[in-house]
Amino acid sequence: MxxxxxxxxxxxLSAAFVLYVIGLYVYRMYFDRLSHIPGPKLAAASLWYEFYYDVVLKGQYTYKIRELHEEYGPIIRINPYEIHINDPEYIDTVYPGSSPRTMKYQWSQKMFGQRTDFFATESHELHRIRRGALAHYFSVQSLxxxxxGIQSQLDKLVSRLQGLKGSGTAINLLDVFASLTGDIIGQYAFARPYGFLEDPDFSPHWHALMIDVSMNGHILKQFGWMLPMMRAMPEWMVKIMTPQMLTLIGFQAAFRKQVIEVKERIARSEKSSGQTTIFYDVLTNPQVRPQEKETDHLQDEAQTIIGAGTVTTGHILAITTFYIINNPSIHEKLENELSSLMRENDGKPKWAQLEQLPYLSAIIQEGLRIGYGISHRLQRLFPDTVIEYNGYAIPTMTPVSMTSVLIHDNPSLFPDPRTFNPDRFLKQPGLKKYIFSFGKGSRQCAGLNLAYAELYLVLAAVFAPGRFKWELYETDITDVETKHDFMNTSPKLDSKGIRVLVN
Structure with missing residues (x-):
């Protein structure tokens, strides 16, 4: 019995579960507030659809979304809760300035395990406070x-490259530029470059660490409970269950240690090195709220600032350098434009001078376009406003997103989009407004100005006339083209990098 x-x-229990699933499916298909938005039924029914493309197939949902737009049109429902729009003319509506209010989609912000940093902050008002505590450090005037300080790290890179001339040693540009940007942001944030540029192999572990952290993102988004649980477990157990999570946990622990070191230095009444540093100044600034000085919060901010300050700009520099080397006519035109400015400034022109060069500026815009920057979609929620698109009313608090990959590859804006062609920005300067590499609106990347400073100064230094002769080494377009979206871009997973010889 x-x-x-x-x-x-x-x-x-089994029957009840089946009835629940059927009931949920029927509700989401016919009664949910987004049921009027077109899209595949499986995507509307369950997050497992996205899970399959991003976790099982490793960062492929962005490309599936592009296919879905071709089938269903410019507005689609890509999961039970989220709408995606593929229309470059709608960017300013989805990503407005200060008004109307927008919020972040907390479900998606779990990708890198931060909880309180300004990038992940959901509330419009709290985001303004947290971003305001840091924003002036990244202003044009501050930079x-x-x-x-940027130039001093760049001088180290140039010296390293000169030492490699004619050696026949192949170097990976992804490692080289991640080392450079990592040392620059380390110096700016903590007054302590990490020494990546001094490593004989340009610290390949640093770039690999960044990519490993990125690859964890889709799992953390789907299973938000996983990282807190892993933090509470012994390290040996985590290593057995999910060894890839150790990378992220260790990454966060390192930033926590740095924040604590700054606090201890302040407690000993030690002054900073005289150089402006983000975390020392935040902690000693009486206008910053105590909540923004808590160790947990600053650990999250450090992860965002160091991670974002390394990966995106480093990738764009490596990709742009590849295309310049691979196109002799572009290379020659760039050297000709740089020639007189380099000669007049002892090979070290200022950022403000370089910004005036039209061809270098066009190359940078094309590098940002073809390299995407952030490849994942960026969601916004409108708490007070029902926005409309193409006859569809989008209810308040609905995550609405757009994606740089789809905007930058739009053939109506950018004919032959996968061809590197800086001339398109010379002929149509207005195309710059469609560059989505740093996001748009009130939540645009805070480090945008630092990224531009690095792009101008670094490309001018490595392509200064007569300084270096570059040669690609066992590298082709398949090592450059983005094949996986891990928030940060990734080429094919078996790529050995963007490798070059320096002569």
Whole structure:
């Protein structure tokens, strides 16, 4: 009898589960507030659809979304809760300035395990406070003053490259530029370059670490409970269950240690090195709220600032350098434009001078376009506003997203989009407004100005006339083209990098 009762209970629970699934499906298809938005039924029914493309197939949902737009049109429902729009003319509506209010989609912000940093902050008002505590450090005026610090790290890179001339040693540009940008942002944030440029192989572990952290993102988004659980477990257990999570946990622990070190230095009444540093100044600034000085919060901010300050700009530099080397006519035109400015400034022109060069500026815009920057979609929620698109009303608090990959590859804007062609920005300067590499609106990347400073100064330094002769080494377009979206871009997974010889 007991066995029969147990069997009956299992059957009842199974039947209840099946009825629940059927009921949920029917509700989401026909009664949900987004049921009027076109798109595949499986995507509307369950997050497992996205899970399959991004976790099982490793960062492929962005490309599936592009296919879905071709089938269903410019507005589609890509999961039970989210709408995606593919229309470059709608960018300013989805990503407005200060008004109307927008919020972040908390479900998607779990990708890198931060909880309180300004990038992940959901609330419009709290985001303004947290971003305001840091924003002036990344202003154009601040960066002009700190340009000598950027130049000092760039001088180290140039010296390293000169030492490699004619050696026949192949170097990976992804490692080279990640080392450079990592040392620059480390110096700016903590007054302590990490020494990546001094490593004989340009610290390949640093770039690999960044990519490993990115690859975890889709799992963390789908299973938000996983990282807090892993943090509470012994390291040996995490290594057995999900070894890839150790990378992220260790990454966060390192930033926590750095924040604590700054706090201890302040407690000992030690002054900073005289150089403006983000975290020392935040902690000693009486205008910053105590909540923004808590260790947990600053750990998250450090992860965002160091991670974002390394990966995106480093990738764009490597990709742009590849295309310049691979196109002799572009290379020659760039050297000709740089020639007089380099000669007049002892090979070290200022960022403000380089910004005036039209061809270098066009190359940078094309590098940002073809390299995408952030490849994942960026969601916004409108708490007060019902926005409309193409006859569809999108309810308040609905995540609405767009994606750089789809905007930058739009053939109506950019004919032959996968061809590197800086001339398109010379002929149509207005195309710059469609560059989505740093996001748009009130939540645009805070480090945009630093990224531009690095792009101008680094490309001018490595392509200064007569300084280096570059040669690609066992590298082709398949090592450059983005094949996986891990928030950060990734080429084919078996790529050995963008490798070059320096002569």
């Amino acid at each position: 007991a066995t029969m009762d147990k069997t009956t209970l299992i059957e009842l 002009r003053r700190l340009e000598p």
